[in-house]
Amino acid sequence: MRRNSCAVLGAEPFFESVTAPLNLPADALVAFPRESLLALRAAMRRDAGDAADTWLQEGGFAAGAPVFAAFERWTAAQGFDAPSALGLDQFRALAAQFFRDSGWGDVTVTSLHGLVAALDAPDWAESEPGTAFPYPSCHYSAGLLAEFFSHVADAPLAALEVECRSCGGAHCRFLIGSQSVLTAIYERMSTGMDYAGAVALLAG
Numbered sequence: 001m002r003r004n005s006c007a008v009l010g011a012e013p014f015f016e017s018v019t020a021p022l023n024l025p026a027d028a029l030v031a032f033p034r035e036s037l038l039a040l041r042a043a044m045r046r047d048a049g050d051a052a053d054t055w056l057q058e059g060g061f062a063a064g065a066p067v068f069a070a071f072e073r074w075t076a077a078q079g080f081d082a083p084s085a086l087g088l089d090q091f092r093a094l095a096a097q098f099f100r101d102s103g104w105g106d107v108t109v110t111s112l113h114g115l116v117a118a119l120d121a122p123d124w125a126e127s128e129p130g131t132a133f134p135y136p137s138c139h140y141s142a143g144l145l146a147e148f149f150s151h152v153a154d155a156p157l158a159a160l161e162v163e164c165r166s167c168g169g170a171h172c173r174f175l176i177g178s179q180s181v182l183t184a185i186y187e188r189m190s191t192g193m194d195y196a197g198a199v200a201l202l203a204g
């Protein structure tokens, strides 16, 4: 666990006193190994091909609301305001800490040009280095993050994975923003533009 990563976000180091753990039974969550998720993904792709991507994403969507509810209780247990009342830097740092504590990886959350949020992890739990997928493939995670951040914004948001360890990336990176913005980014990527250039272009 990295306690000082909020420093890179320009936030105060307010995690030094964090002690409240996740309470899985109270949040109707279960703990299971990363290997189970990876085995499920592999079996679904083996038997269903690309259809598995959508099914995994739907599973992630279903997780978004209860995981966000757990995040609300987790922040409250530590004496912080409700997520909707947090400052942006504080929210990003707390969300990163929550996902780290949840076992998803050494997560950081930043902003790209004020247009989209970027969630990164060099050890994201759904990724499979060495599998050489032709495209980013953490579909369960994309669904989860889209729904989770939609609850934060109280508006429908989308998540697009633009870098992935499963297709040779050094980390997994998800862009989170409005559906229209992510569609515009995706369309530019489809013409050969890299996502960073697309974000910069759209941000003006």
Ligand SMILES: [Zn+2]
Binding pocket: 124, 126, 127, 136, 137, 138, 161, 163, 164, 165, 166, 171, 172, 173
């Ligand atoms: Zn990935």
